[in-house]
Amino acid sequence: MTAENEPSGAEKAFGDFAPALVHLTDDVLFGEVWERTELSPKERSLVTVASLLTSGSTEQLVFHLGLARENGASESELIEAITHLAFYAGWPKAMSAMAVAKRVFGNEG
CATH class of the missing domain: 1.20.1290.10 (AhpD-like)
Incomplete structure (x- = not known):
């Protein structure tokens, strides 16, 4: 979920169909990787x-x-x-x- 309690793009696209991919997209890719400070x-x-x-x-x-x-x-x-x-x-x-x-x-x- 986004800060505004709106579903993320991944959640909207895949929701219950591919929950692991939604988790990896939202929490790992955008939640961890994109937040690294090296770039x-x-x-x-x-x-x-x-x-x-x-x-x-x-x-x-x-x-x-x-x-x-x-x-x-x-x-x-x-x-x-x-x-x-x-x-x-x-x-x-x-x-x-x-x-x-x-x-x-x-x-x-």
Whole structure:
């Protein structure tokens, strides 16, 4: 559960279907890993966005691009990171990620 007593995204998506995954997502990943102080939330978001892009996990990018903005990454920084990764992760993956970013940032025509 979140601070506002609202179910987390994992809880909403999987609830009783996969309670262990919900626990690991909410309590371990976001409750422990994301709270470690060795990287800032912005740095963790940039690393996560890069990892999701390189693996082609564009469905997860929707959430994490929004979280990256909440964590202090600007849209221009995220667009630049995606552009930079085109040369390391592959053009198709970067193009797919940029399409997601365009939707997330509300820039669809």
